[in-house]
Amino acid sequence: MRRRHLPILAALAACSASNAPRTAWAQPAWPSRPIRIIVTFPPGGSSDIVARVLAEALSARLPQRVLVENKPGAGGTLGAAYVASQPADGLTLMLSNTAPIVTSPPIYASIPYDPVTSFTHIAYLGATPLVVVVNPRLVPATDLAGLVAWIKAQRVPPGYGSSGAGSVAHIFGEAFTKRTGAELTHVPYRGSAPMQADLLGGAIPLSFDTLPQNVENIRAGRLRAIAITAPARQEMAPEVPTTAEGGYPGLVAENWLGLAAPAGLPAAIAARLHTETLAALETPLMTARILEHGIAVRPMSQADFTSFVAEEVRVVGGAVRALGLTAQ
Template sequence: MIKRRTMMGAAAALALGGTAMAQQWPARPVKIIITFPPGGASDAAARVISGPLAEKLGQSVVIDNKPGGGTTIGANAVLAAKDDHTLMLSNSAPISIAPYLFDKPPYDPLKDFVHVFYIGSVANAFVVRPAVPAKDMKELIAWIKAQGKPVPFGSGGQGSIGHIIGEMFKAELGLSMEHIGYRGAAPMFQDMMAGQLDFAVVTLTEVLPLAKDGKLRMLALTSTQKAPSAPDVPLVTELGYPKLVAENFVGLSAPASFPAAAQARLHKAMAEVLADPKIVTRLGELGFVTKPMSSAEFTAFVAAQVKAFQAPVKASGAKL
């Protein structure tokens, strides 16, 4: 009886300890590392949620952009922090793509991270500048084939999802193209405006303002459902290119050592943030489609995307 009471007491103490940890976390400001420069889709999403999340947590939320290394610099910085207060605004590039760009992956996206909260996904867009004589994907393909030399295509960086989609497009249709990786979308758009780059693959979030102003033309989106912010842009599935479907997810992930109680607190706080229709509307204006998920569902989603991207990334020949 005494032994049984002792075991019950220990179990109760553990439960109370977990509850206390959940209540105490965060004990200081929380840092969210973005693996891209300011101005991209991940950065935009992080800045929408950071203020409301800080209110829910009762601590400041600091955004820290750490681009480079095909997004692995930021991911490795999260793993190196070991302070239970550094998170990653996870997305397809560092999680589903980057590990396959190295002969020896710098980390395991499933074993080295816990994936706590799914925010949403955003489509990628095939984009040309207005001077390009292509009003749709068929005309783009014909124009590329007619050039007689490799056509440069831009993306927001080496190892970005735009880079991989461009390589998939190239392989799927046997096109002569060469990738130019920029340090974010902003310098790439500057080159497009200056007539130095004709064609790019980039997230809808990044190109939407320029497309609405008529400065760039979107030809197709790489999603399976229409984007509320760009309802007139056709989907690759509608155009007969189902193998080009690729959506860039964003969420909050942390090192595998991140305490379970802190995960629960973070998930609860973020669920409250996204329960605000104004936040969902703002994310929708940026091209994101949100969807409620438990941490387990988000982890399964990540595992499925990691598996799905392995073959096309390897086949693309892209390396870092």
């Protein structure tokens, strides 16, 4: 009986051996479909601009197209929650930044994700400072001291615009109020574009916003830059003094940008995305566009970026909690 079964076993073994390569061959190569980068703010802001340039550069390096999709709301937390809930297959990514990862979670109730552990933090892209900017038709001040004096002279606390509750601009605005004693009212918007439209139209007298979004209007005289929230003056607006030069050292803020995916992303895909993203940052297209928008590129390893995020959440997020802010 055993001898009779030998040819059958041999045939089965041969069949299994011949099928093994075909099974491996049938595994789809990554990426098998177009990749989406979710931007947690509306079109037109720094995150959106960087995401679209990055998508273009990555599309040229990967076998599938990389598309951008905007999912704004609640200080970036709606888009972040969406990404955290997606399969960890490397096909849904997030243009992460300070707001949904660091500054928004402490002020919103029931955030359905952990900013550190709910994501695979893939690559750090860079950072950009904020600019204190006013409508010159409404605010006569030309420097930080003059702005503080003007605010204190108003009967009703003036409104300042930000790109949303929990944004870096919102947190900086609250820190500005506490540091200077100049009382302001926060006016949150769904992104920089609608906020800037109201600032230009005179609905609000001032805002705290990323520098690149305001440079054109500053140069045209439609807006007046009062101070940069960076330790040093910026190449794209060298005439604008820092907050330290304006008499408030330590009153600094920046919005960092990165690339993330849902937690559990396979290490091989994370490594490939990290490598391709760093390579994309060095292409002439991205170099020119990023410098054009005042973003300081600081490449770091994936492990360092993950540690950076955890430290930002601990230190900056802790400082936000200490302010006792809540989103309305």
